[in-house]
Amino acid sequence: MSELDLEEMYAVAISVAREAGQIIRDAFDKEKEVDTKQSAADLVTESDQAVEKMVNSRILGKFPNHRFIGEETTAVSGEKHQLTDEPTWIIDPIDGTTNFVNSIQEVSFSLGIMVNKKAVIGVVYAPIKDEMFTARLGKGAYLNGKKLKASKITDLKQAVIITEGGSSRDIKVVEDKVKNIHTLITHTRGIRSYGSAAINLCHVAAGRGQGYIEYGIHIWDFIAGALIASEAGAVVLDPTGCDLDPLRRRILCACSAEVAKGLSQILTHLDMGSD
Amino acid sequence: MSELDLEEMYAVAISVAREAGQIIRDAFDKEKEVDTKQSAADLVTESDQAVEKMVNSRILGKFPNHRFIGEETTAVSGEKHQLTDEPTWIIDPIDGTTNFVNSIQEVSFSLGIMVNKKAVIGVVYAPIKDEMFTARLGKGAYLNGKKLKASKITDLKQAVIITEGGSSRDIKVVEDKVKNIHTLITHTRGIRSYGSAAINLCHVAAGRGQGYIEYGIHIWDFIAGALIASEAGAVVLDPTGCDLDPLRRRILCACSAEVAKGLSQILTHLDMGSD
CATH class of the missing domain: 3.40.190.80 (D-Maltodextrin-Binding Protein; domain 2)
Known part of the structure; x- marks a missing residue:
């Protein structure tokens, strides 16, 4: 995978994260249709499904040979995953669905890209707070363009x-x-x-x-x-x-x-x- | 207590909250001198003390006959409180001191005013997120001027x-x-x-x-x-x-x-x- 390919994938990742964020933000204060999965506390909404569908079509439209693992697609198919060396886009359309349903602000769109079974790009966008977290392997992590540094505490x-x-x-x-x-x-x-x-x-x-x-x-x-x-x-x-x-x-x-x-x-x- | 007096107290409350918020914001990303109180998880910093001192002097300068209960003043004196009918300003200079010390954003300045043992004014300012929550008895609650409404869930x-x-x-x-x-x-x-x-x-x-x-x-x-x-x-x-x-x-x-x-x-x- 060339540096140029990775650049293009990164740009697409940011772009779909913003688009997903807009869908989440538009739905955040509205009444939600809620369904349950594994337990009464394991929720899914129309917005989870709408975001996943949009992202899936954007990615496969641009990179038809790439693989895709999405939370809601998996929930429907119930299949086990086999990670391959192929570029694989792994998304959670709304991470924090319970928060989303209960109007709690910590909701995010999460997108990771793995190549040769290694994460190379990570994008987490928290649309209610407009916080875009990004990282590329070996290139540091950023919040809205500002470099991030974990705490120095050892105790x-x-x-x-x-x-x-x-x-x-x-x-x-x-x-x-x-x-x-x-x-x-x-x-x-x-x-x-x-x-x-x-x-x-x-x-x-x-x-x-x-x-x-x-x-x-x-x-x-x-x-x-x-x-x-x-x-x-x-x-x-x-x-x-x-x-x-x-x-x-x-x-x-x-x-x-x-x-x-x-x-x-x-x-x-x-x-x-x-x- | 006249409506006019309450208006003036409310204006002072908002003003000291903003001033407190500025002190907290200025100190948030810096190294902090930390001391412990009741347990290793019960912390106090110079900023808690600086905010409380500032607020105390602002309030008593403006309303010399009002009473004052502050977290850090109490921690030093260890005295028990007797609520009276007098107007009493009750403040926590930094609510969430552990968050403050550990650079977690949920820190706030909290100021409640009681008259005749009843809360009449409440101001909570979260300076890192610039969220000013305010309420006056019988007049609703607001976040940055926008009316607040609790969730309707009953289950x-x-x-x-x-x-x-x-x-x-x-x-x-x-x-x-x-x-x-x-x-x-x-x-x-x-x-x-x-x-x-x-x-x-x-x-x-x-x-x-x-x-x-x-x-x-x-x-x-x-x-x-x-x-x-x-x-x-x-x-x-x-x-x-x-x-x-x-x-x-x-x-x-x-x-x-x-x-x-x-x-x-x-x-x-x-x-x-x-x-």
Whole structure:
């Protein structure tokens, strides 16, 4: 893949993110038709589907040989994903659908591009706040064009960690997540929850908090944000401390290797299957 | 207290909020000198103290007979408060000090004025986002001049509830809070945590989520936000469902009576003493 091809893909990524943002913004204050997926807390709206359809057609119109993984397409087909070496556009049309439905501002469009199974471009656009987070592999991370730098904190006791209750209502999963919340409150300066994995990763990239841990999310929730965070100097791993497996449905992100190690050691690691 | 007096107090409140916001904004991206109070997660900075000193002098210069309750003055004196019928300005110079220290944007200046033991004016200014939330008793609540309206949701299962781990590291307190987090995840669409009581109440006022519950906070954290929320149509109560006692260190706020009742019934009510 040439530098020129990547430039073109990056430009298209930004352009569809802006277009997606406009759709989200237009629908944000209106009444929404809501449907549920895996649980009563796992929601989908017409806007999720409209954004995904638009992005899919824009990308395949421009790059007919590229692959596409979208949250809502997957929810309908239920298929497992096989990452290939082909350029693959991975999108979450609205990350933070519960926020979107409940008029909470942390909603985002997330788009990651993988080539040879490696993330090379990440774009997360939070349209209500007009925050465009972008990263290209090896070229740093930016918020509305301004370079991002993760926090320098190394002491877990001084860290604020983002985590989520999540949408699963499986009794054991909720129990384990609550146990981790308890552990985090005890060992850190506190926890925060914003309801969007993509935005959570961008927060760590922007130095707004020192870490983020979540089990049960999907590749489309985190692949763009993970590149943005790591390009801002954060550490992105599997929660056990191994390399991140993008299909493994869990992520640990921390501003420093020390905070990452501390988190990995104190948490109960949930196995949520793979995408 | 005449309408004219209240008008003048309201104008002064807005003016000191803007001045406080400027101090907070100027210090936000700089290195901070941090001290701890009750626990390693209970922080105070020079900026908290600088804002409180400025506001104290502005108010007493203008209204020498008014009373003043400030978070940091109280932290130093350790005295218990006796609410009187006199006009009393109650301020939290930086609500969300942990956020401030950790460069998380949800920080606010909170100012409530009580007359005859009743909140009559509430101002919460979030300077990083330039959001000025205001309310006067009986006159509605506003964000940057735009009228606020709480969410219309009545079904707890559809509600997103804001709550916090808080700064206490007392083992029993943390256990009970985590138990409540578990209960909330199970019975609602999800939880959110932003780390500022004043902003949490303003979020409910603005329809960004359906409720907020916290134990262990103080009158200066919530008195302004509580008026803003109730003037936006939200219900503000003691978590047990009784009338709010402003010195009782706990609050339940919900967009509707139904959500409030549902929350009150499922939660474990912590007794955190009184201010």
